[in-house]
Amino acid sequence: xxxxxxxxxxxxxxxxxxxxxxxxxxxxxxxxxxxxxxxxxxxxxxxxxxxxxxxxxxxxxxxxxxxxxxxxxxxxxxxxxxxxxxxxxxxxxxxxxxxxxxxxxxxxxxxxxxxxxxxxxxxxxxxxxxxxxxxxxxxxxxxxxxxxxxxxxxxxxxxxxxxxxxxxxxxxxxxxxxxxxxxxxxxxxxxxxxxxxxxxxxxxxxxxxxxxxxxxxxxxxxxxxxxxxxxxxxxxxxxxxxxxxxxxxxxxxxxxxxxxxxxxxxxxxxxxxxxxx
Amino acid sequence: xxxxxxxxxxxxxxxxxxxxxxxxxxxxxxxxxxxxxxxxxxxxxxxxxxxxxxxxxxxxxxxxxxxxxxxxxxxxxxxxxxxxxxxxxxxxxxxxxxxxxxxxxxxxxxxxxxxxxxxxxxxxxxxxxxxxxxxxxxxxxxxxxxxxxxxxxxxxxxxxxxxxxxxxxxxxxxxxxxxxxxxxxxxxxxxxxxxxxxxxxxxxxxxxxxxxxxxxxxxxxxxxxxxxxxxxxxxxxxxxxxxxxxxxxxxxxxxxxxxxxxxxxxxxxxxxxxxxxxxx
Amino acid sequence: xxxxxxxxxxxxxxxxxxxxxxxxxxxxxxxxxxxxxxxxxxxxxxxxxxxxxxxxxxxxxxxxxxxxxxxxxxxxxxxxxxxxxxxxxxxxxxxxxxxxxxxxxxxxxxxxxxxxxxxxxxxxxxxxxxxxxxxxxxxxxxxxxxxxxxxxxxxxxxxxxxxxxxxxxxxxxxxxxxxxxxxxxxxxxxxxxxxxxxxxxxxxxxxxxxxxxxxxxxxxxxxxxxxxxxxxxxxxxxxxxxxxxxxxxxxxxxxxxxxxxxxxxxxxxxxxxxxxxxxxxxxxxxxxxxxxxxxxxxxxxxxxxxxxxxxxxxxxxxxxxxxxxxxxxxxxxx
Numbered sequence: 001x002x003x004x005x006x007x008x009x010x011x012x013x014x015x016x017x018x019x020x021x022x023x024x025x026x027x028x029x030x031x032x033x034x035x036x037x038x039x040x041x042x043x044x045x046x047x048x049x050x051x052x053x054x055x056x057x058x059x060x061x062x063x064x065x066x067x068x069x070x071x072x073x074x075x076x077x078x079x080x081x082x083x084x085x086x087x088x089x090x091x092x093x094x095x096x097x098x099x100x101x102x103x104x105x106x107x108x109x110x111x112x113x114x115x116x117x118x119x120x121x122x123x124x125x126x127x128x129x130x131x132x133x134x135x136x137x138x139x140x141x142x143x144x145x146x147x148x149x150x151x152x153x154x155x156x157x158x159x160x161x162x163x164x165x166x167x168x169x170x171x172x173x174x175x176x177x178x179x180x181x182x183x184x185x186x187x188x189x190x191x192x193x194x195x196x197x198x199x200x201x202x203x204x205x206x207x208x209x210x211x212x213x214x215x216x217x218x219x220x221x222x223x224x225x226x227x228x229x230x231x232x233x234x235x236x237x238x239x240x241x242x243x244x245x246x247x248x249x250x251x252x253x254x255x256x257x258x259x260x261x262x263x264x265x266x267x268x269x270x271x272x273x274x275x276x277x
Numbered sequence: 278x279x280x281x282x283x284x285x286x287x288x289x290x291x292x293x294x295x296x297x298x299x300x301x302x303x304x305x306x307x308x309x310x311x312x313x314x315x316x317x318x319x320x321x322x323x324x325x326x327x328x329x330x331x332x333x334x335x336x337x338x339x340x341x342x343x344x345x346x347x348x349x350x351x352x353x354x355x356x357x358x359x360x361x362x363x364x365x366x367x368x369x370x371x372x373x374x375x376x377x378x379x380x381x382x383x384x385x386x387x388x389x390x391x392x393x394x395x396x397x398x399x400x401x402x403x404x405x406x407x408x409x410x411x412x413x414x415x416x417x418x419x420x421x422x423x424x425x426x427x428x429x430x431x432x433x434x435x436x437x438x439x440x441x442x443x444x445x446x447x448x449x450x451x452x453x454x455x456x457x458x459x460x461x462x463x464x465x466x467x468x469x470x471x472x473x474x475x476x477x478x479x480x481x482x483x484x485x486x487x488x489x490x491x492x493x494x495x496x497x498x499x500x501x502x503x504x505x506x507x508x509x510x511x512x513x514x515x516x517x518x519x520x521x522x523x524x525x526x527x528x529x530x531x532x533x534x535x536x537x538x539x540x541x542x543x544x545x546x547x548x549x550x551x552x553x554x555x556x557x
Numbered sequence: 558x559x560x561x562x563x564x565x566x567x568x569x570x571x572x573x574x575x576x577x578x579x580x581x582x583x584x585x586x587x588x589x590x591x592x593x594x595x596x597x598x599x600x601x602x603x604x605x606x607x608x609x610x611x612x613x614x615x616x617x618x619x620x621x622x623x624x625x626x627x628x629x630x631x632x633x634x635x636x637x638x639x640x641x642x643x644x645x646x647x648x649x650x651x652x653x654x655x656x657x658x659x660x661x662x663x664x665x666x667x668x669x670x671x672x673x674x675x676x677x678x679x680x681x682x683x684x685x686x687x688x689x690x691x692x693x694x695x696x697x698x699x700x701x702x703x704x705x706x707x708x709x710x711x712x713x714x715x716x717x718x719x720x721x722x723x724x725x726x727x728x729x730x731x732x733x734x735x736x737x738x739x740x741x742x743x744x745x746x747x748x749x750x751x752x753x754x755x756x757x758x759x760x761x762x763x764x765x766x767x768x769x770x771x772x773x774x775x776x777x778x779x780x781x782x783x784x785x786x787x788x789x790x791x792x793x794x795x796x797x798x799x800x801x802x803x804x805x806x807x808x809x810x811x812x813x814x815x816x817x818x819x820x821x822x823x824x825x826x827x828x829x830x831x832x833x834x835x836x837x838x839x840x841x842x843x844x845x846x847x848x849x850x851x852x853x854x855x856x857x858x859x860x861x862x863x864x865x866x867x868x869x870x871x872x873x874x875x876x877x878x879x880x881x882x883x884x885x886x887x888x889x890x891x
Contacts, residue, residue: 031696034875035783055874065782065838166593168622168792168817174874175787188824190359196805198623198816228873230789232591232614284672285626285802285813287637331629331636332808358829372636393707520826520832522802525672529799530825535852540671554772
């Protein structure tokens with residue numbers, strides 16, 4: 001897997017098709033791989049691929065520090081590339097100016113990998129390796145959420161209070177999210193100040209609810225927010241909840257179909273309204 | 278060391294007067310609600326205060342009145358953010374919060390016997406004004422005084438009426454200027470950018486110190502002019518405007534290279550500035 | 558002669574402290590992979606072994622992530638300011654790591670730099686810190702690289718060292734520590750050996766000189782480009798102390814509060830005019846490194862870092878101070 005990956009990247013850089021490869025690297029001492037930005041074809045040896053490449057690199061397509069490096073090629077897993085699909089649908093990237101290198105993945109030992117139906121990338125320009133995409137029935141994909149929802153509402157509220165009590169508002173969830181791309185996040189706006197910036201229970205609830213609102217029907221379930229949270233808050237539950245609502249009410253699974261119409265970008269008289277009260 | 282009071286709790290001040298200076302700049306005169314606090318209050322020109330409106334927050338402004346004035350403290354702001362937007366609707370008798378004075382100051386004692394050159398642009402007049410009035414009120418201590426002050430347009434000049442009053446003092450030369458296109462039919466001042474006007478003004482630089490405050494681009498192009506005139510880096514002063522929250526060297530926001538601007542600034546010589554990273 | 562105490566006896570002490578109305582903060586297993594300093598409700602929650610270090614820090618005990626500075630009430634033209642209630646509950650931090658406690662005397666400098674911060678100092682007085690020397694380390698630990706060690710007593714009132722068989726050696730460091738354990742320990746001849754600590758990877762006490770030459774290096778972007786600009790490093794750091802001040806509430810009543818802030822956020826230095834003195838992430842990373850290893854030591858004589866490694870542990874992309882400093886040193890060695 002690694003050799004063809006490096007070879008593909010070397011060729012893309014050498015032929016001048018791209019100026020930078022966004023991939024995974026790993027220093028000898030480092031505990032896990034981290035994002036690297038390769039600009040010299042001779043440096044492709046720094047690229048690694050292993051079962052710990054858990055970062056969704058798509059975020060870097062939007063970071064201005066990386067944009068200045070030139071036209072990118074990006075290494076993605078089948079789950080990561082869904083974010084590229086959404087970014088293109090939302091006109092945040094010009095897909096023709098990005099080379100997507102999909103790498104088949106057997107799972108990264110993350111909770112979401114157990115119910116993954118995107119082991120093999122589907123929209124990449126180059127695909128390395130082969131894996132099989134098994135259809136996962138909805139009840140399996142949302143099992144983690146359903147299990148949680150079996151608790152009575154008061155227990156769920158108590159759970160979220162205990163979890164969000166720990167949130168320090170480091171905004172790692174937002175910064176790691178490939179779909180949180182606002183130039184100025186609503187929590188940073190102060191004219192008017194819509195949300196308390198304080199990391200109090202009230203401010204934390206407000207923050208995570210507003211973030212969920214802004215990601216509803218858009219979130220692709222890469223669960224980076226959950227992965228990076230230093231307080232271990234299981235934001236995956238929120239992501240699953242949004243995805244399930246979007247799928248149940250609009251038949252929309254974000255980032256799985258480049259031709260699909262966006263839930264929030266389209267209105268139809270057939271749209272469901274049962275949740276508006 | 279100071280006694281352990283709440284260093285973040287402001288004093289209350291009463292608004293005495295609000296003057297609209299330009300379309301988006303106002304100056305405000307305030308007085309301590311607590312007379313005793315007012316009687317004790319001392320500051321040095323160049324220092325700043327944290328001014329606040331409760332429910333909106335605090336903002337950092339230079340105290341633009343002279344330290345010789347005992348009846349009020351004056352500050353000046355441009356309407357740009359949450360706090361200044363709220364301050365814009367201040368009226369006489371309103372109450373604001375004030376903490377200060379903070380920071381270092383212009384070394385007026387060190388400037389005794391020197392010729393003074395004040396150069397400013399736009400909203401930078403207030404931090405020059407306190408020093409100008411101080412120098413005029415201690416006129417015999419200082420040599421020739423030259424004031425070059427420019428704005429985009431005539432109506433953008435802050436404290437415009439005071440320019441004429443300063444010019445009436447002995448050995449004071451005021452050179453007002455506006456950017457090309459910003460002049461009005463009856464404008465008698467210069468037309469041109471501050472660096473060019475400064476160069477044209479043929480200001481004698483012997484035994485002089487200069488205080489230069491303005492937008493970064495104005496400062497950038499004025500410094501070579503001053504160097505050409507023969508001023509040494511240690512004789513050129515400016516006041517930095519880094520963003521601050523606490524004002525008392527705690528919150529870390531105004532840290533720039535080795536200094537906390539709120540405590541070791543805001544006033545620096547060009548010589549000091551050159552040892553700082555360009556992060557102000 | 559040394560003083561010892563059994564772990565069950567410590568837990569009985571915790572029970573007593575809680576009954577006395579004291580607040581006890583200790584490492585708690587929040588979930589399988591997460592140990593965190595939390596207020597404890599019962600003695601069995603306290604972890605006394607089996608963890609490297611919590612992912613947060615004890616700075617929250619003296620410098621909470623959110624605190625009211627004062628309250629305001631506006632009635633017409635009448636404005637009243639009410640002081641925020643001063644903290645008055647005694648707190649005991651138990652089984653803190655030495656790399657956490659060592660940050661407290663470092664923080665004391667800035668919170669007493671000419672202007673003394675009343676609530677910080679009040680909390681500091683009310684807090685007794687009992688540390689637990691480390692016996693296990695992970696790849697992110699680097700206390701030995703900043704001149705510290707696993708049984709460093711800086712900032713501790715008492716240090717506990719594991720003797721095995723459910724017994725701890727107690728070394729009281731201050732009067733506070735003495736009085737906390739007075740009559741609770743037994744004399745013994747056993748003393749805990751000093752462990753080697755994590756491998757010493759560099760002498761970061763001297764990196765400041767190197768940094769003086771490195772400020773303008775063009776590699777800063779390459780070293781730090783992967784930074785996503787969140788505050789996970791700063792908020793998990795025992796020594797980072799930047800804060801924001803905002804008014805919360807309405808125009809008639811509310812409070813001026815202070816909240817943790819972090820220099821990696823793009824808005825941190827953004828002026829109302831739109832000018833941003835540190836516009837690029839690499840500048841913000843550089844600022845964090847310089848503040849810790851150059852600015853602070855030059856001002857206060859101590860690094861603003863205790864080598865706990867939380868910045869890297871918490872970083873979504875494995876950055877943090879050590880990887881950056883090692884990159885600088887590697888370049889310097891070329």
